Amino acid sequence: MTAALETFDLCKTFGALKVVDRVSLRLPQGARHALIGPNGAGKTTLVQLLSGVLRADSGRILLAGADITTSSQQRRVKQGLVRTFQVTNLFRGLSVLENVFLAVSERQGASRQMFAAAGRRRDLIERAEAIIEQLGLAGDRHRRISEIAYGQQRLVEIAVALSLDPKVLLLDEPAAGIPSRETSLLLDAVERLPPDIAILMIEHDMHVVRRFAREVSVLVGGRILMTGLPHEVMSSQEVHSVYLGQAGQKRFTAGVPHV
Amino acid sequence: MTARSELLERHSYNPIEALYWLLLIGTFFAFPNYLSIATTVVIMALFALSLDLVLGFAGIVTLGHAAYFGIGAYTAALLASGGWREPIIDAVLAGLASAGLALMIGPALLLLDGLPLIMVTMAVSAILFEAANKASWLTGGDDGLRDFSFLPVFGLFPWSVYGQTSYLYALGWLALLFVLVRRVVSSPFGVALQGIRENRARMRLIGSPVIGHLVRAYTLSAFMAGIAGAVHAQTNKFVSLEVLGIDTSVDVVVMLVLGGIGRLYGALIGAPIYILVKHFAAEWNPYHWMFIIGALLIVAVRFGYGGLLGILGRIEAWFARARGTRKP
Incomplete structure (x- = not known):
């Protein structure tokens, strides 16, 4: 079945900085997907690429199978991406x-x-x-x-x-x-x-995120670090280490139920 | 806090409005010697109403609306000189001429906003003024156009010396176009204009064709301004460069600010205040009438955002509160 929203290798560079780096996401119809990541991970830029505020340097965005990579914001809204x-x-x-x-x-x-x-x-x-x-x-x-x-x-x-x-x-x-x-x-x-x-x-x-999501993707340095079920993502050592060092550790584990 | 949505209730008439129109009709009987100035009031009210549609309802700031008033006036006069002397169709054609210019320059002009828009609208009317001045073979230049006349209105009412026909004719146009503007600002299109005025960028993001909406409002406004100009030419039997002048553009903005922007009746009340104050102040002191207008303007802007209607609205609200607190 075609996904409601799909991206393939989406890239955006500001100067020498790769802010969004080959991001591929897939949201089926009815998805409840959360995108998390530390500050500066490129989350906002990704939203701007998806909504058409910014144009991707490369990669593609499909909305219900239709290519909207270069569509205007208005056009995307009309097609159902809000x-x-x-x-x-x-x-x-x-x-x-x-x-x-x-x-x-x-x-x-x-x-x-x-x-x-x-x-x-x-x-x-x-x-x-x-x-x-x-x-x-x-x-x-x-x-x-x-x-x-x-x-x-x-x-x-x-x-x-x-x-x-x-x-x-x-x-x-x-x-x-x-x-x-x-x-x-x-x-x-x-x-x-x-x-x-x-x-x-x-x-x-x-x-x-815990309450809302059925699927979570972690964005770090412009790349998708991992995508998975909420508990998988939140118990991943790799994800933890990304948030470590930022005061985020406590906040991050706060959502995980006690074992 | 209002109990209902004013924006979605614009179509419903308030009985108190009848008073305004009765006053205008009453003027006809009560002041037969002042019909000439009363006709000017009605024409300027119509012109101010056309400005209110763009400035008040769509948030398009312009200091060049005289361009459309002037095109309407010259078109009407030229058509009559050329032999088309039926007044109503003449006025409609004049309105269409103004609308045509608006439709042509609107799509580029309305990409602008704020100060740049003000400057460009001023420039457009200044260019037209100079063009009309230079093309004296067509417009009569400084001398203006005269020696044209019109057939009786509806073929029945000749243009009398005392101006009864002129007054009622102008009043007819005002009433007709008032109903039209009211319909337009009450419609879903009118609501969308309000949205554009509030937050243009957001309107775009709900998928609204912002420039398209603005061009339509601007064109309709130019059409009305053109008709106001035509009625001006028809009732004065004279057109001079003044109709295209910056003073005309500024006057109409001042009228609207005095009466209250974005309220329909603001235009209808601002025009008589401005013209009557100017008339009587000039009789009192021909050199310092501007001082009185200036003082009025300061009061209107300082104490009554929303002009005179804004002040009246707040007095009414104050009385309503006072009554409310007295009740047990």
Whole structure:
């Protein structure tokens, strides 16, 4: 079966620095894949290559079998490859509902309609409200983004992404910068996402990874060090040694249950 | 915090709006001697409304909107001089001429944003001004165009000396295009424009054809500005270079800021305030009327982001709160 998202020998160099080095990943439909790695491993660059912010020097990216290596960001979104942002990137002056409505309207091709009232498009509003409900934001749907907590903003990010009907969803450190109490709400929401969407999560926090991932890849120095089941990866000596020396050791093993 | 989404409720009318239109109609009966200045008010309100569509709703900052007003005015006058004297179709053709230019330069122009966009829009209108000045065989240069006239509106209402026809004709265009703009800003397209104004880069990432949307809004706005220019030519029976001047571009921005940007009625209220204050201040002191306009502008910007409508909105909210706290 064709994978939802597949990369072959993806490379990106900045000057003399190989930031992404022959990365090959495969996400089947419905994947719950986490990408971990120390700071500077090239995780963010990889996301930028996948989402089209940057162009790969060499290698290929296939989305459901179609080559999107040189497609624009907009084109990738239309084809079902959607990302969220490490730092929330929303319409801050608009309400939660309006944010999600914008995405729904764009996805349903309604944004070219110039003469029908948006407020009378019950279909679009109901779809937006259903997604907001799904992420547990219903009570705040009329509040502006600038008025809600950061953790909720992350949820709105995901709501906007979901409105675009993704086949593949890239979650770029969704838990970064939010209190742990809210992290668990966020993960609950991620767990309720439609099972057929393939999700690639870039994440530092091992608690989050353990709860979310069915498969983990470790990126070090731009290369995939290993890919495997979460417990395999987390018990690997090689992976441990990569994180050693960075204060990460404690954080890393924190997610492993006591034997 | 609002209980509902203002953005998605733009299509619903508020009964208080009727008051505004009744005032305009009432002016016709109450001030028969002031119809000439009232007609100017209505035309500038229409022009400011066209600017509001781009500046207020799409966030396109321009200091060159007179280009479209001027093209409309000259097109209308030239068509009439050439023998096409039916006013309504004349105005529509003038609007299309302006829209044509916007559609041509829009795709390149709207890649810009902020200060560069302001400079380029100014440059475009300055070039047009100079071109019109040089092409005096066509435009009459400094002397302007006169000696053209129009057939009665709908074939029924001749252009009277006292300006009744002019006023109602201009008012008709304003009402018609107001309904149009209102529909457009309430539509999913209008919501998308709001998104572009808020965060252009993000709109692109939800797959929105940002430049396409902006070009459409800009073209529609130019069409309206062109019609405003045409009505100006038709009701004054005279067109001079002034319609293309930088003053015209700046005036209309000031009107919009005074009334409130991005609120539809901001344009409709800003134009009468500006023109009436200017008129009466100039009567009071012909040298220092700018001082009064300047003071008003400072008040509007300092105390009322959102112009006069913004101030009214906050007074209303204050009363609502005061009432709320008195209740047990």
